[in-house]
Amino acid sequence: MNCPGCQSPAAEQAFDKRLGGQVLLDVCHACHGVWFDAQESPQLSAAGVLQLFREMHGKRSARTQLLHAMKCPRCREVLSRTHDMARDNRFQYFRCPSAHGRFITFFQFLREKGIVRSLSARELKELKKHAQLLQCSDCGGPISLAQDTACPACHAPLCILDPKAVGVTLDDAKKAAAVTGAVLAPAVAAQLLMDTLQMDGFFRALDAQAQQASRAAGNPPPPAPSENSHGVDIVETVSDGVDLIDLGMDALFSVVGGIGDLF
Template sequence: MHPQPSCPSCRQPMEAHRFTSNQGHTLELDICFACQGLWFDRHENLKLSPQSVVELFRLLHEHRTDQHQPLAESMACPRCNTSLAKGFDVVRSGRYMIYRCGRQHGRFSSFSSFMVEKGFVRHMTRPEIDDLAQRVGAIYCTSCGAPVDIRKDHACPYCRAAFSLIDPQAVVRAMEGYAAASAKAPAVPASPVDIGDALVALERDRARAERERQKRAFTTASSDASDNSFTGDLLAAGVALVWALMKD
């Protein structure tokens, strides 16, 4: 068994979480919630069972309000410490970014890239981005984690990744039939307004938690839904929407 690896980006120890593989064996994934990334040893990304995806969503939902940071410009393999090569894979739902070890020890993938790979995330259309830009001042890039002003940019100016969001309808379709938590009729897909509402609610949760930690008492007027100055997290908002669908 490999020792607990360090995150390729922040170099802090990753958390090991056990899942069931599609062959019924135990599969251990290493996760960094601060960097919103997963380390897959060779071919592990292809071995996760459908039921384990439900468990992964549960973890993402539990950590949806965690503080996270942009990915480092240079990342190293946690097995051999060689530099990871940035590249792209393409699936039906779009192109996604991954970081591979040249010695074939594995790959590092952001949460959103993994969801694109599995068909749960799709790239946003231009009208959706424009609609969301009227409600939210900025978002975190779901690929590199950098804050992006979507009123000016329609792709991340740092890594050039397209903005993407979790597609609740696709998730329900994927889960249907093999996960009790999602064995229901497909729900109406979330609209851009739904995502905007989720971002506003998410920011309110974060502001409330910060006030409690700092033990401050002040009015919440500045966090009114009309305030579009905060930075939203499309992935966290999408996870919240999907989890609500799965639990209904």
């Protein structure tokens, strides 16, 4: 079927379900969105959630913009934007008025599952020392840390993967794997992962990425801050901004990807 979010062809793929079996989801790599038929979202197992991480992160590309009026792939009715709350996280999705299912972006899905958390004011302040430009994890638009604390285009907050929530998901997947006799993630891997995902690890990764970009550009001199009409310093940035969730996913798969095929 075509993705309701952007009308690109979406791939139907099987993911592990709670209590065994598989559920088919329509995954769109163009706009980073997923179509869940009615009741499919709560049915994903922890391993299924991790499979979806691997799928979305592994095939990520520049994002196609979402349509203003999305239509239900089953009945063609216009999907209605719905705001919801799960574990203190606000998230949104687009649902069919006749309950055929819903479309959600991968970022909003992570919000729903409580796997990402917003940055604290202190972390935001610290982040500004390491990066000027970020890429919105939801729409892919630029976020200038000098002016913005959320995406100016889609209003998504700045989020990082929550190491605790990732640890819990890994743990759940491990327990379920123990029942079916699948390969287990050693506990040390989960610990290592949690350390990597802490803010310090993020800042090291950000700095490393900035250095790499600077080397790739032939070590140009650091850009001189200029002033705009409001008297605010602007630093011209050569590279596109960093997506904090992508950075976290890189860390996740650098750890779990190295221990064999876990999921």
